[in-house]
Amino acid sequence: MPPSRRTARQALNNKEGNAEEQQRPPPEKRKKSIDSYNYCTLLGIDAVPENVPTTWCKCHECPTREIPPKDAICCSMIRESDTELAENWFSFIGEFKGCYATHPKIQNLIKNKEELDSFMIIDGIRKMQIAEEGGRDPIRGYCFTDRQAGYRFACYRKITMLVHQRFGAENYVTTPACIVEAIRKLYPSNQCVVRNVEV
Ligand SMILES: [Zn+2]
Numbered sequence: 482m483p484p485s486r487r488t489a490r491q492a493l494n495n496k497e498g499n500a501e502e503q504q505r506p507p508p509e510k511r512k513k514s515i516d517s518y519n520y521c522t523l524l525g526i527d528a529v530p531e532n533v534p535t536t537w538c539k540c541h542e543c544p545t546r547e548i549p550p551k552d553a554i555c556c557s558m559i560r561e562s563d564t565e566l567a568e569n570w571f572s573f574i575g576e577f578k579g580c581y582a583t584h585p586k587i588q589n590l591i592k593n594k595e596e597l598d599s600f601m602i603i604d605g606i607r608k609m610q611i612a613e614e615g616g617r618d619p620i621r622g623y624c625f626t627d628r629q630a631g632y633r634f635a636c637y638r639k640i641t642m643l644v645h646q647r648f649g650a651e652n653y654v655t656t657p658a659c660i661v662e663a664i665r666k667l668y669p670s671n672q673c674v675v676r677n678v679e680v
Pocket residue numbers: 537538539540541542543554555556557659
């Protein structure tokens with residue numbers, strides 16, 4: 482990794498550390514910053530486009546159905562970015578020309594139900610501890626009656642934690658659409674769409 486990127490990452494970490502100590506913004510402001518954080522910060526651009534660009538997917542694994550522009554993030558777009566978050570992906574995946582969703586690390590992570598079962602237990606304990614210490618993780622946890630939904634939720638959280646080393650409702654990062662699609666094929670939902678999850 483070039484030193485400049487490392488320095489930038491350290492600066493980002495310091496900034497986040499300081500931000501932690503500041504007071505939390507009101508919910509609407511948080512929601513807005515989360516939305517822009519996801520797409521713009523991941524891809525290093527100023528605004529989410531109004532419409533999904535026609536040639537947005539180059540990996541051929543992203544969904545062909547209509548999805549909101551802020552969720553239309555192909556792994557190829559991440560590969561072409563040099564943001565801190567894109568760098569996280571590069572560190573996790575390494576040199577790989579194929580679609581991220583087909584990488585063995587991702588495939589094993591989303592297919593291995595035993596590992597996901599263990600992750601759900603550990604993650605559930607962590608979330609409970611956070612709640613006991615002051616309720617700073619205001620999400621539902623694994624209270625799903627639908628087992629498939631639980632696995633999808635676990636996949637999104639596990640990927641975000643492993644790739645970006647982040648967790649918490651205010652730190653979620655959009656999972657690339659091709660990986661979301663792979664997860665949804667493995668653990669289908671009857672409901673319309675759950676693309677992102679707060680981690
Ligand atoms: Zn794609």
